[in-house]
Amino acid sequence: MPGITYPVNQFDITPFLMGSSLLLVLIVSVLAYFLIGKSEEYKELKASLAKIMNSFNELDEQAKLIVKTDLELNKAQGELDRRLLGLNTLQNLSRTISMTLDEQEIFQKINRDIATELGFSHFLVLTYEENSALRTRINIGFDTAMAEHIQSELCLDAEFLGALKNGTTFSSLNASQKAKARIVQLFENEHFILSPLLTQRGVGGILFIGNRYNAPEVTQGDEELITILAGQLAQSLENSQLFEQVYRSTQMLETKVAERTKELSQALKDVEDISKKKSEFISAVSHELRTPLTSIKGYASLLMTGKIGAIPDAVKERLHKINIHSDNLVKLINDLLDISRIESGRVEMKATPQIIRPMLDTIADLLTPQLKEKGVTLRLNIPSEMPVIEYDTTQMDRVFINLVSNAIKFTPSGGAITVNAHPNLARQEAVFDVADTGIGIKKEDLIRVFDEFYRVDNEINMKVKGTGLGLALAKNIVEAHDGRMWVTSDVGQGTTFHFTLPFQHKQHKTNPATGAV
Amino acid sequence: MSTQIAIGFSRLSDPVAAFKEAAIQVKHQLNAIYVEVAVVFATDAYTSAAGLETLHRILQPTHLIGSLTPGIIFADKIEMRGVGIMGIISDEWHFGAASIDKLNLIPLRDAGYNLAQLLLSDHPMPNRNACLYFYDGLRKNGTLMCAGLRDGLGLAMPIVGGIGMDGPQIKHTRHFYQTRILDDAAVALLIGGASVTAIASRQSWKPLGKPRILTEVHGHIIRTIDNQPAASLYENYFLKEGTTLDQGRIHDIRLLYPLGIGTQQPREYLIRNPIDILEDGSIVCQGDIPTGSPVHLMVTDKDDCRQSLYNAALDLREQLFGKQPKFVIVLESFIRRNAMGHSGPQTMNIIRETLGASVPVFGMYTLGEIAPPGSLKNVHATQLLNASLVLLAIG
Numbered sequence: 001m002p003g004i005t006y007p008v009n010q011f012d013i014t015p016f017l018m019g020s021s022l023l024l025v026l027i028v029s030v031l032a033y034f035l036i037g038k039s040e041e042y043k044e045l046k047a048s049l050a051k052i053m054n055s056f057n058e059l060d061e062q063a064k065l066i067v068k069t070d071l072e073l074n075k076a077q078g079e080l081d082r083r084l085l086g087l088n089t090l091q092n093l094s095r096t097i098s099m100t101l102d103e104q105e106i107f108q109k110i111n112r113d114i115a116t117e118l119g120f121s122h123f124l125v126l127t128y129e130e131n132s133a134l135r136t137r138i139n140i141g142f143d144t145a146m147a148e149h150i151q152s153e154l155c156l157d158a159e160f161l162g163a164l165k166n167g168t169t170f171s172s173l174n175a176s177q178k179a180k181a182r183i184v185q186l187f188e189n190e191h192f193i194l195s196p197l198l199t200q201r202g203v204g205g206i207l208f209i210g211n212r213y214n215a216p217e218v219t220q221g222d223e224e225l226i227t228i229l230a231g232q233l234a235q236s237l238e239n240s241q242l243f244e245q246v247y248r249s250t251q252m253l254e255t256k257v258a259e260r261t262k263e264l265s266q267a268l269k270d271v272e273d274i275s276k277k278k279s280e281f282i283s284a285v286s287h288e289l290r291t292p293l294t295s296i297k298g299y300a301s302l303l304m305t306g307k308i309g310a311i312p313d314a315v316k317e318r319l320h321k322i323n324i325h326s327d328n329l330v331k332l333i334n335d336l337l338d339i340s341r342i343e344s345g346r347v348e349m350k351a352t353p354q355i356i357r358p359m360l361d362t363i364a365d366l367l368t369p370q371l372k373e374k375g376v377t378l379r380l381n382i383p384s385e386m387p388v389i390e391y392d393t394t395q396m397d398r399v400f401i402n403l404v405s406n407a408i409k410f411t412p413s414g415g416a417i418t419v420n421a422h423p424n425l426a427r428q429e430a431v432f433d434v435a436d437t438g439i440g441i442k443k444e445d446l447i448r449v450f451d452e453f454y455r456v457d458n459e460i461n462m463k464v465k466g467t468g469l470g471l472a473l474a475k476n477i478v479e480a481h482d483g484r485m486w487v488t489s490d491v492g493q494g495t496t497f498h499f500t501l502p503f504q505h506k507q508h509k510t511n512p513a514t515g516a517v
Numbered sequence: 518m519s520t521q522i523a524i525g526f527s528r529l530s531d532p533v534a535a536f537k538e539a540a541i542q543v544k545h546q547l548n549a550i551y552v553e554v555a556v557v558f559a560t561d562a563y564t565s566a567a568g569l570e571t572l573h574r575i576l577q578p579t580h581l582i583g584s585l586t587p588g589i590i591f592a593d594k595i596e597m598r599g600v601g602i603m604g605i606i607s608d609e610w611h612f613g614a615a616s617i618d619k620l621n622l623i624p625l626r627d628a629g630y631n632l633a634q635l636l637l638s639d640h641p642m643p644n645r646n647a648c649l650y651f652y653d654g655l656r657k658n659g660t661l662m663c664a665g666l667r668d669g670l671g672l673a674m675p676i677v678g679g680i681g682m683d684g685p686q687i688k689h690t691r692h693f694y695q696t697r698i699l700d701d702a703a704v705a706l707l708i709g710g711a712s713v714t715a716i717a718s719r720q721s722w723k724p725l726g727k728p729r730i731l732t733e734v735h736g737h738i739i740r741t742i743d744n745q746p747a748a749s750l751y752e753n754y755f756l757k758e759g760t761t762l763d764q765g766r767i768h769d770i771r772l773l774y775p776l777g778i779g780t781q782q783p784r785e786y787l788i789r790n791p792i793d794i795l796e797d798g799s800i801v802c803q804g805d806i807p808t809g810s811p812v813h814l815m816v817t818d819k820d821d822c823r824q825s826l827y828n829a830a831l832d833l834r835e836q837l838f839g840k841q842p843k844f845v846i847v848l849e850s851f852i853r854r855n856a857m858g859h860s861g862p863q864t865m866n867i868i869r870e871t872l873g874a875s876v877p878v879f880g881m882y883t884l885g886e887i888a889p890p891g892s893l894k895n896v897h898a899t900q901l902l903n904a905s906l907v908l909l910a911i912g
Contacts, residue, residue: 056727060753063726063814067754067774070816074773077858111530113598 079219082119086225089117093229097236101243106236107137115140118229119222120209122189126151127197127205127237134206146188153186154206165203169230170194171223172210191218193226197234204234279340286333286340293333297326335469339452342476349392349480351505356389356430357382360419363400367408375413378404381420389430390505395477402470403434403497410438410460410495429483429500440491449487450475474499482506520607520712522844522877523547526591528599532559535600536568540575543604552576552604554612554706556649556846557583557693558881559600561683564691566698568600573696576604580614582704583693584651584681588854590847590880592869595854595862603844603879610710610911613640616694618702620653625661626668628703633669636707645709647675647716647911649846652703653690654680654885655792658737659901660804662703663887667899670707675714676899677909678705678887679848680803685772687792687884708911712843715836715910717829718888718902720788721821721853724777724813726754731778734808739776739800742812746798750776751791754814772852775904777815778806788815790852790885790903803885804901815904817856823864825906830871832892833910841873842910847880850904854882872910 093114097106107125115123122141126134134155139147154161160182163170170179171193183192189210197205207230300322303311311319360380371378400419407417415437424431441449445456453468455461475485478499489495525542527535543552555578557569564585573581589601605612615635620628636648648670652662659680666676681690694704708714729750733740739747755770771794777786793801833842845868854861868878888907889895 060726064754066725066816067814071755071770071773074855081858113528113530116598 078216079221082216083221083225086118086222089114090225090229090232094232097233098239100236101240103237103240103244106233106240110138110140110233112140115209118209118225119216120211121215122187122192122208122210122212124150124187124208125197125205125233126154126208128203137205150186150208157182164194164196164206167196167198167203169196169223169227171218171226173218173220173223188212191215193218193223195227195230197230197237199234199238201238204237207233282336283340286337290330290333293326293329297323297330300326332469335473339469339473339476342473342480349395349477349505351390351392351481353388353390354393354396356386356421359393359397360400363397363404367401367404370405370408371417374408374411376408376411377416379416379418381418383422385423386421386430387423387503389501389503391481391501392477395480396501399474399477399499400434402474406470406497407434407436407438407495411436412438415494423503424500427500428504429502431498431500433496433498435494435496437494440493441487441489441495442491446487446489450485471497520605520609520843521547521549523604524591524601524877524879525604526589526596526599526601528596532563532565532568532600533571535563536565536571536602537575539600539602540572543602544575547604547606549606550577552578552606553580553610554578554603554605554614555581555583556603556605556706556879557581557600558586558589558879559583559693560586560589560596560598562598563600564693564698566696569693569696569698572602576602578604580612580706581693581695582614582616582649582651582706584679584704584881585683585689585691586681586881586883587684587851588882590849590865590878590882592865592876592878593862595865601879603877605844607710610708610712611640611642612709613637613707614694614705615639616692616697616699616702616704618699620657620662620701620703625658626665629662629665629667630669631665632703632705633666636705637669640707640709642709645670645674645707646712647677647708647714647909648705649708649909650676650678650703650705650887651681651692652678653692653701654803654901655682655687655690658804659885659887660737663804663899663901666705672897672899675716675889675893675896675909676887677716677846677848677907679881679883679907680885681881682851682884685851690884713837713840713912714893715833715842715912716888716893716896716907717832717836718886718890718892718905718907719825719829719832720786720902720905721817721825722775722777722786722788722815722904723817723821724786725774725816726814728779728811728813731806731808731810731812734806737802737804737806738795739802739806739812740797747800748794748798750800750812750814751794772855774814774816775852776800776802777813779811779813786813786815788902788904790850792884803903817853817904819857819860822853822857822906823860823867826864827867827871829906829908830868833908834871836893837872837910837912840912842876842912844877844879844911845872846909847878848883848886848888848907848909849880850886850906851882851884852904853906868908 093109096109100106100109110123110125115121123138124136124140124142124147125138127137129135134151136147136151142150160179163179170183172180172191175183183194184190187208187210190213192208192210195207196203197207207226209226300319302308304316304319304323357380360382364378364380367378404417404419411417418433418435420433420435422431423429439458439460441456448454449456450471452472455468478485478501482502482505483500485497485499487495487497523543523546525539525546527538527542529535529538543555555572555576557572569581572578588595588597589599591601613636615632617628617632617635623631632650648666650666652659654662663676663678667674670676681692683689689700692699692702692704694702729743731739731742732744741747742750751770771791776789776791778789780787787806789802789804789806791800792803795801833845847865847868857864865878869876886902886905886907887899888902888905889899890902
């Protein structure tokens with residue numbers, strides 16, 4: 001087989017190799033250029049990234065500052081919110097406790113809700129008793145045994161109590177290390193305010209408010225708030241104690257008044273009993289006296305007629321005196337009997353509707369001789385519109401005669417006696433005055449002129465005999481008509497007796513509801 | 518055809534007396550022998566079984582659900598202590614209610630599904646319009662519960678929920694169902710009939726500092742951020758030199774600064790409350806968190822909170838076509854309350870100013886909220902929200 005031979009230099013690859021080399025060099029150059037470019041870009045990117053990372057880090061640093069500021073703002077906001085809530089609570093509580101004067105109610109108003117709104121979990125109020133011992137009044141958050149322990153420990157801590165008595169408020173913010181340690185150990189509250197309840201009489205008690213661990217720290221604002229609360233509480237407690245004192249005093253006074261009233265009622269009853277017995281006695285004695293007196297008077301009159309035998313003038317004169325004295329005695333006894341009957345209610349006023357003027361005219365006629373004899377004028381001022389009045393004519397006759405006779409007796413010659421009358425429509429009664437221009441009555445005698453048998457000590461009474469029963473009888477008769485009688489007088493100017501009479505006698509008054517009599 | 522709503526409130530010291538007073542207020546306003554529904558919000562001192570029995574004697578509710586809350590929201594005030602009752606009588610709406618307890622013993626998604634089935638059996642009518650529910654979300658993954666409920670009720674069902682809590686200490690929660698007080702439970706109310714539902718949810722948080730990456734997440738537990746223990750995020754911002762971040766301080770901080778997880782949408786964040794920090798530095802949240810997402814510390818202020826409420830109220834008004842709703846339920850995060858401070862009560866006036874001067878407003882503070890993000894049009898994305906405001910209006 002013939003071999004095929006190829007000429008060695010049939011194809012010259014040198015140009016190809018040279019071209020490839022050139023191409024390769026070109027490619028490498030381009031790549032190198034590209035890589036150099038990319039490397040530059042990478043460097044730039046890396047530098048940019050580093051810048052961005054720096055910016056981020058700076059941003060982060062700024063964020064830390066923002067967070068710090070924000071935290072502080074939040075803290076301030078939280079504190080502000082707490083203060084606002086606390087102030088609102090304090091305001092409401094102050095209003096509530098100032099509206100009550102009951103100590104127990106004041107303590108009841110302070111409950112767990114109040115403590116929570118003030119931002120605290122523990123609340124203790126101890127007050128001083130009269131024996132200077134401390135007593136727990138409000139306990140929120142402490143168990144009973146713990147509260148008792150605090151109470152007993154505080155009682156023994158003279159140094160501590162002494163500081164409180166000086167008005168010092170302790171708080172976890174400002175207390176000395178020693179005091180703080182003592183309070184934390186005693187109350188087991190890390191954050192606290194301990195304030196005295198200061199009253200005008202000194203320290204009335206202690207207020208403790210606090211939080212255990214992991215709670216917000218006490219602030220200056222908290223301290224101020226609780227000090228105000230302590231002051232408000234102390235003020236309210238003091239007010240309630242003062243009220244309690246006043247209340248007790250009033251109660252004691254009322255008890256005393258009741259006792260005295262009872263004693264006076266008993267005394268009045270005794271007086272009434274005595275008065276009744278007196279009236280009964282007078283009545284009995286008067287009856288017993290009148291019978292023999294009638295006999296004496298009868299025999300004396302019989303003797304004077306001379307039917308039994310002639311009697312000498314001297315005897316006749318004595319018999320005449322016996323007669324006069326007997327008459328006086330009979331009058332005295334009759335008056336006494338009337339007074340006792342009226343007082344005991346045994347005499348019924350036979351009231352009938354009357355026009356007063358005719359009765360007074362009759363009395364004036366009756367007393368004319370005496371008036372003329374004394375030279376005294378009697379004036380009757382009775383208005384024509386005077387209404388009809390219901391009274392017992394016989395008894396009222398006696399009243400007017402007694403008063404006018406009395407006036408004649410004490411009015412000097414040339415004087416005047418005036419009887420005035422006017423209606424008091426508001427009170428539905430007639431008002432009468434019997435006024436004289438006589439010697440008058442001293443002030444100290446005025447209060448006794450209506451007493452039975454009382455006769456004012458003056459010259460006229462010494463000369464003119466009397467029983468001292470006339471004014472008493474007149475007053476009794478007026479009062480039996482539901483009227484009133486009183487006297488006014490100026491010494492040397494005259495005396496006026498005033499009395500009233502209801503238009504309608506009580507026995508004839510109608511029931512306004514039924515119209516029945 | 519009418520529906521009447523009444524709201525009663527009491528803060529009497531005795532819980533039974535408080536329930537009685539609030540129930541009597543409702544009864545007087547409604548002037549009815551019994552109510553169809555009673556929704557009860559009570560603060561910690563008022564979780565009283567005797568109180569619930571008193572309420573039942575007075576109002577005889579066919580359905581009662583409720584929750585423990587640190588504060589009760591009304592149109593013109595916020596009460597941090599007491600018991601509030603909203604009573605409903607209606608001849609145009611119908612209701613179903615259910616509860617499920619011992620959540621620790623069953624998978625949460627199953628629990629949500631079971632709750633939905635119970636609700637449906639109590640409300641057999643076809644036109645169901647909204648579901649309101651409350652559940653114990655302390656240390657539990659609320660996303661799962663919500664998913665289970667949606668499995669049962671359907672993805673198009675408007676669901677609004679709240680996680681009850683006792684107060685800033687976040688130690689326990691309670692729920693009310695008929696005359697019972699339940700622990701570790703969920704309670705729900707289904708509303709149907711001739712009603713229109715509107716839902717608006719808003720958050721007002723803004724990112725703070727540089728973004729970090731969630732490098733390891735297990736469900737609702739964040740293990741690491743930037744390959745560091747998750748808690749280091751907080752330590753980085755709040756730890757003073759030479760100190761450690763104790764649990765008490767973390768507790769305070771987490772109530773002020775939640776986490777914001779970046780979403781696919783720019784400037785939109787999924788907010789999560791850290792509810793616990795484990796010994797290894799992991800942060801426990803209430804809902805699922807996607808791995809690899811950027812995360813920020815978030816911050817808000819009063820103005821943003823107020824604006825978000827106003828925006829939510831406006832949104833409701835648009836959804837209701839300007840019609841005044843029969844009532845508005847407010848579920849507001851307790852964290853927002855912290856940010857609002859004492860100006861919260863005045864801010865609530867916005868709801869009435871926007872929706873009508875006589876709209877009954879009843880709400881509670883929550884530890885977590887469940888709602889469609891934004892408004893009802895996002896009902897398909899209903900999920901656990903945190904640190905948010907949710908308004909539910911039925912008109």
